[in-house]
Amino acid sequence: MPNEVAQLVKNHRSIRKYKDKLIPDEVLNDILTAAQWAPTSNNFQCYSIITIKDAETKKKVSELCEGQSAIETCPVFLVFCIDYFRINMACQKNDIRFDIDQLDYLVVGAVDTTLAAENAFLTAKSYDLGGVMVGAVRKKAEQLSELLKLPRYVIPLVGMALGYPDEDPQQKPRFPLSGVAHNEFYSIDNAVSALEEYEDITEVYYAERTNGERSEGWSKTISNYFDKKRRPDIKDFIIRQGYSVK
């Protein structure tokens, strides 16, 4: 018997074009509530979600995020932020020094925030919505934080454009499972052969998707990211927000 949840998860595609149709408030509320029911490290719940519907604000956010059109055209854009502001208040209340100087706090914040985001994403899909996550919210994080009035200890981690899909893209293939899911110990052999296999798969995929214009596979596409600084301002911004990361 098909499992509806597994089907929903495995049918994932990022959706970047949306119908001109609003998301009802009760649906949005359910999506945000589902985000809160993600597991959370030590019950820290160290994230916040900013909902943006206002057209002017979406336009400004889009400009700060590499001009990505999905942000401007979606009916709802969510910004998931790492948030230790409440924990700082808890420490003040209990007269305990709040010293957020360990990298692990940032990792914990990123994990909590991401789990909440994925819960929201899956719930949105269960309402026939589609969307795309947007890491570009970290591109000009300082300006975005000013726009969204983010206080100290709050860092935009990932955005999510949501709307009713107006496109039906092919699924982007994933690595062969054997190269990603290992049994009992890490198999370098499996990782190597999966990379080779995936190279062939993605060469075909990109060629089909671009009518033959693009023939390179995954490794070329991905390695292009790694010879330049992606978001050079993020470290200083994180420190200015109160994290003295060591």
Ligand SMILES: Cc1cc2nc3c(=O)[nH]c(=O)nc-3n(C[C@H](O)[C@H](O)[C@H](O)COP(=O)(O)O)c2cc1C
């Ligand atoms: C954390 C994160 C950040 C992402 N940032 C962007 C982004 O800024 N712009 C975009 O178009 N897609 C973005 N994506 C979507 C990925 O490009 C996409 O998930 C990936 O290429 C796989 O394609 P699929 O989601 O259609 O399977 C992001 C995805 C994640 C998980």
